[in-house]
Amino acid sequence: MLEGTEYGIQVRAKCDVEGLYSDWTEVSTFSTTCLPVEAYYFESFEFENAISPCWTKIVETDNTITNIYPVEEFAVNYNGVDRTVYPVTGNQFIKFANNFDNSTDPSDNLLLVSREILDINSDKRVRIHLISRQGTTSLLYNRSSLHIGTMSDPNDSSTFNLVQTITPEEMNEYKAYEVDVVDWKEHTIYFNNYTGNDSYIAIKHGDEFVGSEFFVDDFKFEAIPECTEPLYPIVLDERYDAVDVSWEAYENSNPIGWEIEYGFSGFETGNGTIITSNDSSFTTIPSLLEDTEYDFYIRANCGSAFSNWSVKQTFKTKCGGFEVGYQESFENHPTGFIEHCWTGLLPQVGSSYWDEIAQIRVYDNSAIYTPDALTGEHAIWFLNESNHSLNDAISEETILVSPRLVDLNNYKKENIILDDPISSVYASPTEVIVGTMTDPDDYTTFTPYFTITNAAENEDTWTQYEIDLSNYYFKDEYIGIRQASINERQVILFDDFEYSENSCIIPTDLEATQSDSGEITLAWQDNNTQQAPQNWEIEYGPIDFNIGEGTVVQANSNPFVFDGLSTFTNYEYRVRAYCSAEDGYSDWSVPYAFSMTCESAPFYEDFDSYNASDQNSSNGIPNFCWTRNDRSVSD
Structure with a gap:
């Protein structure tokens, strides 16, 4: 039988071997008990399309849509591709649904409360996997926190005692324009300063702002190990042959160093390459292959023992670059996105609407009101969105960036094919600026080199422009293309890039x-x-x-x-x-x-x-x- 579940029972008598039975008695009910647990306790929320009966949800709100419930997956379609959240383990995870909450009302109480736990004390910690999402059409990202605390009564929200708050900045947020499968982030909450005697752990929605939603999976309650693993490994900078990484450490830990094990995506620990580090704030993983996906793990060296490995973190190195003779017609890029060593550099202003709008993307010949690509099926669509909240600054930060071009110097030239397909009521493409960049991820490294001033004369016509670099004497390695702010709300198309030598x-x-x-x-x-x-x-x-x-x-x-x-x-x-x-x-x-x-x-x-x-x-x-x-x- 399942624990914490109410059952009914009926009885009837068998009177002889011939199959004579009495009538059934009336239904009697009973409930199985939810037994208390101790560390180590793991919950992955797999209770048949429902929250486990040994867990409690508290939903105190006037909004009938706001709720806490299990889901098998969550997806939003963006540019024809589903951006999906899957369970960390098992078949379900928990959703704190808060799409239509009114931010002017008092905060609602949305709590998911654990079963009874006997040994909540300062030697324990909780780990959960979390993703945040802004569930409404607001122009902002999630601005609500998630609180982890304890309770003495799982049915009384007033008994909640805060242990730690996870802020929006610390969360992985669901952003529909970034990846096909949205990554979970594991958060670790240490109870080292806990002095209470409560018997339940609660996950509480902060509800500081309208429309914030959370996905939660894989709750773990466990003893704090003597040697704690590193927390929250991140990638600081990706290059074509190396990356810089960092991580955090538990405040009461005192390791003498760390080991980083890395390898090709999907490798198992023990089979990778190990390097050592004495600095958690900045360590370089060197000698990597270009344009390759890697995983890495980190563990602490506590002198007498090593910690467990951290959670896995991933990265992909940049392209090593292309030599003279490189050509690109964008045929292998997926519709709606830019890949294969090209970058569509867009400003990030903390607005889910503006950050997710695809101002630079690949389109195909099925697009309406847009001419076919010059060759093949694909070309680049580039919008100078002057209605953006950055106004004129949007033009400086919106750049189509080439792959790294090896030996870029004054003996090189490039050819681009340009079309202005839309006779805009706002403007014609007065200026298209071609320049060079040292960093394809940093718009401030853009140096103008040549300005195309006659694009408006060739509306609705593919036109080739040859950019001769005879007067180029910098050490940049990337070509950047951007529209001038005077173009206002103008679309320009690009196709058939070529890098050649003079x-x-x-x-x-x-x-x-x-x-x-x-x-x-x-x-x-x-x-x-x-x-x-x-x-x-x-x-x-x-x-x-x-x-x-x-x-x-x-x-x-x-x-x-x-x-x-x-x-x-x-x-x-x-x-x-x-x-x-x-x-x-x-x-x-x-x-x-x-x-x-x-x-x-x-x-x-x-x-x-x-x-x-x-x-x-x-x-x-x-x-x-x-x-x-x-x-x-x-x-």
């Missing part, structure tokens, strides 16, 4: 200085740092002349001087490097404009070529090289 580099930073009458000195920055060019070609002509329609001269030096230019004439010029017969010419530089002005001395001036009436115009006398001094001079 063999002959474009000159940059052109200059022009008039050195004599009709003579000009031209200078530029040559970016061929590996081997100097054999020479350069200069093409010059009137402003806005087309390439191939100007005058070409060969320059064997930088700076380069030539003459024969007309006075009072506007020109522009371009330069390209000739590196070798094998590498050929670089592309032409951007044009640089200059003007030829007055002749240098000696010269003759009779002033007959000027119109005297022009001296009264707002622009003065055209091409007049003299300066007039109108100040009065006294004798």
